[in-house]
Amino acid sequence: MAKEFQFNWRPNVPSLLQHGSVFDRYDDESTSLEVNAHVRVDEYGFFLYWLIESRDAVVLDLGQVWEARPSGLPKDGRVLFELEQRGARETLEERTIWITHGQDLVNVQSFYLVAETVEIAKAWRIGINEILRKSKTRHVCPTTNLLRYWKWLTLSVNDRRKIPIKLLIKTFSSGKPEKMVLKCLSDLGLCGDKEREELDVEMLTFEKFLRLYNKICPRSEVQELFVKLSGQKEYLTRDRLTNFLNEEQRDPRLNEILFPFFDNTRTQVLISKYEQDNNYIDNGKMSGDAFLRFLMSDENSPVFLDRIDMYQDMDQPLCHYYINSSHNTYLTGRQYGGKSSSEIYRQVLLSGCRCIELDCWDGTGENKGEPIITHGKAMCTDVFFKDVLYQIRDTAFERSDFPVILSFENHCSKSNQLKMAKYCMDIFGDMLLAKPLDDFPLEAGVALPSPNRLRRKILIKNKRLKPEIEKHQLDQFLREGKLDEEDEIIETPEVVGEDSVSPLDDGDTSDDDDPSVQSSSNVSTATPGHSSRPSLDSPPVQAAPSLLAPLDRALSHKLMIRSPRFTLRAISMKGRQPLAGDQRAHPEVEPASVATCPVIKPPIPGETIQCKETDEAHPELKQNFISKNLKSLGFTKKQPILTKEEEERIFAEYHYTGATTNIHPLLSSLINYTHPVKFSGFDVAESNNLHFHMSSFSESTGLGYLKQCAPEFVNYNKRQLSRIYPKGARVDSSNFLPQIFWNAGCQMVALNFQTPDVYMQLNMGKFEYNCGSGYLLKPDFMRRPDRTFDPFSESPVDGVIAAHCSVRVISGQFLTDRKIGTYVEVEMYGLPTDTIRKEHRTKVIPANGLNPVYSEAPFVFRKVVLPELAVLRFAVYDENGKQLGQRILPLDGLQAGYRHISLRSDTNQTMVLAPTLFVHIVIKTYVPDELSGLVDALADPRAYLSEQKKRQEALAHMGVDDSDIVEVPAGKSATTKGKVLQKTNGSAANLLS
Incomplete structure (x- = not known):
């Protein structure tokens, strides 16, 4: 039996909602207003319902309501005109409640309730959302489910405020003839014949409904069990019930201290709770009806009730948890030619998801100049990036306080990436984790922070510049309000991300080979100075376009930090002096000298070339290189000239990069604990020991690594995050089996939430526990570095x-x-x-x-x-x-x-x-098998010896003497080590099929 645990499933329903308020109502399809609707919530918090004079009641299951939120003005002009005639327009939006509901994430319906005052509307919004947060109502017992259905029947009244008999007939018609249902109703005094088509609400009490249910649907299988347990009697004695609770209803593996056995005292409490016959209670007996009530109660739940609450340790590093994750969150259907929606982000977050994906592209046509979210060139519709951020802001922490990860697949130009960064900072505000926590720096060997440390924080997953490049470019941007013009002219080829434009592509990762981007194979370990990111403390921006204004120059200088680490970049040949490294940049250097220097050649985009010349070979080149680039670092002639040692250090640390990557430094600076890098192998990742680095794998690539090196994959996931996403061939938005990758400890197994197939059902069912927080702690051996596990x-x-x-x-x-x-x-x-x-x-x-x-x-x-x-x-x-x-x-x-x-x-x-x-x-x-006999003997020695004696007597009856019997090891088979598992059990192919 379960531990002593009080299961209080009932939400707090404010009296205002129970007594009801008068609203005007309309929906998206309305061309006229429904006025004076009396809206209420029942005392159990099951239903929202409303009554309008001379109409049937409308009853909405709150289990299918997503949220109640503020609303704008109605789209239909006639509805707006009617509302303006009935109240002040200036408060109309504040008085309107927008309620969304539906049976899935995609087909969401809406209606709107307009209150008489702003205060009433606010109280209703808060009250409804508080009821929706009570997740325990999803786990109620069968008796409570019958209570919910009875309440629905009593609320579903017709225009005469009576219950239609046809509702009761339909309830039971799937298994019983209509005549039988009517006869049972008549036997209970609820109706006499079919001509009586309605029933007074007061007549159908819950007790009568239960009697009707038991009369129409007798539980013969439970009665059969009861007769077996009672020994053919009409009651269970206290001793027999105690034995049933300890032998049948208890897992023998449970700890006896945490899960004590039932004794007669505890059993008597149970009898008193479910038995209605006082004589039986006094004599320690339980009737068949009481036994059924117990079997259908919360006390007999199929899962331990504390698993529904927050029961796991949430102070482990982030990589020690499975994280509920979504793939291409914006799509409501197919991957190719599908519809994108900003609204679905709300439903996905409200369903408990903690990692969502945003595919970011430059807008075209009328959307030019704005970042949009769409599926590349897969002929899907577009939504504005900033609109999605507003949806995320409003719903990120409605169902769970634990961190939300935004997985950017970024194809935007730098100008739009700047907008993206500023939108994130302005819209999310303090919710955005814009820099690492002080006690969790981005350094080798430092573990990731825990979900508790990251409560109510939004993390961005996006490619990031190397620290020295990011710092240099960010310093320049903060100082000047823009980057060098070459950054807008020369761009790297479009990066192929997790999902290709081709629906048949099976991309591997969202990271390219640009040396300016940190990767697991080319790591410059962050120093404490590079671990922290400059923050922007500028005042909130009221309108989105104003986000693009140059940063305050005084603030820029205040935040600027000069660094001796820098990288030179290729620049445009249009109207600008070429970069050191091109022979046209150095007329003062003899051509013969230039020819002997291996670095002197036109810049090659994406290529890094080490400068190998010496002071003796090219002193003028070295001096020219230093002087030409001091200005870009913020140094002026008025400042002290660098010492020879400083010059030597700068030159020694110089790399030449042929082209800058297409990442804006401001966006790069917002990346911390979810820093994606190109995967270069488990050994490289282990050697680097950078816990904040993570990699993404398509399901096909992930399966390849699982097949080749599963234990290494498990060890990688003990230290770092990994994300698995569907292969590109799943154009129908189907899903793969997430269990395969959970077995390897992969944290973010991203699925298509819009497709409720078997594999999505597994995901939803798994993450339903631990309070639906979206985080589940992995097993101990999949977290400990001293354990090896092969899935x-x-x-x-x-x-x-x-x-x-x-x-x-x-x-x-x-x-x-x-x-x-x-x-x-x-x-x-x-x-x-x-x-x-x-x-x-x-x-x-x-x-x-x-x-x-x-x-x-x-x-x-x-x-x-x-x-x-x-x-x-x-x-x-x-x-x-x-x-x-x-x-x-x-x-x-x-x-x-x-x-x-x-x-x-x-x-x-x-x-x-x-x-x-x-x-x-x-x-x-x-x-x-070979130990089963021994276990039987240890479990019940007397029964075991008795069975042995019977066999011995039977053999003696057949003339076998005891001396003819050789003692062998106890068990069903002394020569085998247990039967082979069933034909598919134990086969990896079974899991992958």
């Missing part, structure tokens, strides 16, 4: 006890409102050796979507090597293969015994009348 190993992990799990699907309830056949699949995802798919399914129960009974033999997962990474997936399908509901449950949080599992939609949302499965789960320590 393809079939042997038990050192220090981890393998588990045995079996699942028996007994029955289903309210699986569909159609009279159709159904079946159930049970799968396990984990290590390749633990993964079993498409093997365990029940038979089809025809023409019953209401309460089918399967009573299948147990589905056995014989040996689970790593329970901490494994999840069980339950899915219900109709006879045509259409999914009706699903649920993902972590194996290490699963409770053993007879449990009800509430199912979710394919987008992992709850349903008004949640379908449930009644199952029997057995979880215990895995025991090899």
Whole structure:
């Protein structure tokens, strides 16, 4: 049984919302206004509903509401005119509540409520959003789900404020004839015949609804279990119930101190809570009805209830967590020719995602001069970069306080990158982590900060200049308000990022080979002076265009830090003196001398050339080089002349770079703990030991590294972040199996959130726990540097006890409102050796979507090597293969015994009348075959000896003398080391198929 844990699922519903307020209402399609709608929220926080005179009630499940937010003016002129006639226009926007809702992330609907006062509108917005933050309502028990459906029935009244009988008939019609439903209603005094088409709300109490449910849908399978446990009696004694709780409902692996066994005292408390017969309570007995109430209660949850709250240590380095991540977040459909949306960023963040992607390009046509977000040249629509930032700002920390990572795939010119940087700084303000934390400098060997240290911070992932180049260019920009004109003229070829323009491309990383960009193979370890970034303390800018104004010169000089480290860059030949290194730049040098210097040649973009000449060979070249570039470093003739030692040091540290990379230094300066570099190998990354460096891999490239060097990949992820994204061939926005990369410790496994396929359901189910924070702590051995782990190993992990799990699907309830056949699949995802798919399914129960009974033999997962990474997936399908509901449950949080599992939609949302499965789960320590007899003997020595004696007597009866029997090791087989796993269990191909 679970630890002593109070599960309070009920949100606080303010009295204002319960009593209701009068609003005017319209939606995006409205051409007229609905006036004087009385809007309320029920006392449980299940539904938002409104009543308008002479109309049926409208009831909206708050489980499908994304948010309540401020709104602008209505698009329709007639609606706006009506609103202006009913109240002051100057407060109209503040009085309007914009409510978005929908059953998935893409198909979002909206409506608007206009309050009488600004204060009422604000109170309603806050109240609704507080209810939406109460995530525990997603994990309520079957009894509470019945309470929710009963509440929906009582709110769904017609224009005469009565409950239509047809709603009750439809509730049960998927498994029972209409005549039977009407007879049960009549037996309970709720209606006499079909002609009576409506019911007074007061007549349908929750107690009567439960009686109706039990009458129409008797739980014969639970009654059968009860008879077996009670020994054919009408009640369970306290002793028998205690034995049931300890033997059937308890995982034997649990710690007895944290999870104590039931004794008669605790059992009596349970009886008093669920039994309604006082005589039974006084005599320590539990009836069949009370037993069913217990099985359907929160106290009998299928998962440990504390897993729903924040239960993990959030003070580990960022790379020690799985991070809920999205790929091409802006797309609402296909990768090629799809629609981009800024609105979907809100839904993705509100669903718990913590890493989102922004593909940034230069706007064209009427959008020219503005950075936009789109899928390159894949014929997708565009959205403005700044519009997306506003959406992120408003929703980043509505569901979780832990950091949000913005993964930029940047194809913009420097002028638009400057806009991007300023937009980020102005729109995000203090939420933006613009420089490293003082106690976590960007230095070799320094671990990443924890999610707790980065609470409510936004981190940018974007290519970054080398520290010395960034500092020099940033100093120049802060001083002059612009960069050298060559930076606008000469640009590197367009960088191929994570996603190619071609839908069939399988790009590797978003980093190119420009030597001005830090990479894992060419690292200049940051010094403390380079670890901190200059910050811009300029006042907030009111309008976006004003962000482009030059920085205040006094502020620029104040923030400028001169550095002796610098790099010369190629420049345009138009109207400018060429750079030292081109023979036309040095008329004072003899051509013969120039010819002998290997560095004297036209600049080659993207190439770094070491200057090898000596003082004796070219003293004039060296002096010319130094003097010509002092000005670019901020030195003037009025300043002291450099000493000979300083000149020597500058010259010794000089590199020639043929072309600057296309990264603006201001944007570069905002990058800290998510600094992407081109991956150059696990050995190089380990040698550099720069924890703030990270790399991105397509799924295909990631699989290649997993195949070749899986343990090294795991070790890399102990120290640094990695991001995995779908291959370019997934033009339909399908997803890959994220479990493959979770097994290697990859933190940011980015999926297409707009596609609710099986793999996205796995992602949503996994991140539902730990308070839906978007961060899950990896297993201990995947974090510790002194442990080695191979995700393809079939042997038990050192220090981890393998588990045995079996699942028996007994029955289903309210699986569909159609009279159709159904079946159930049970799968396990984990290590390749633990993964079993498409093997365990029940038979089809025809023409019953209401309460089918399967009573299948147990589905056995014989040996689970790593329970901490494994999840069980339950899915219900109709006879045509259409999914009706699903649920993902972590194996290490699963409770053993007879449990009800509430199912979710394919987008992992709850349903008004949640379908449930009644199952029997057995979880215990895995025991090899040759040791099973010994374990049985240790577990129950008397039973074991009794069984041995019976066998001995049987042999004696057949004339076998004791002296003829040779003692052999106890167990089913003394010569084998356990059976081979099932045909697909233990196969890496099974996981990858």
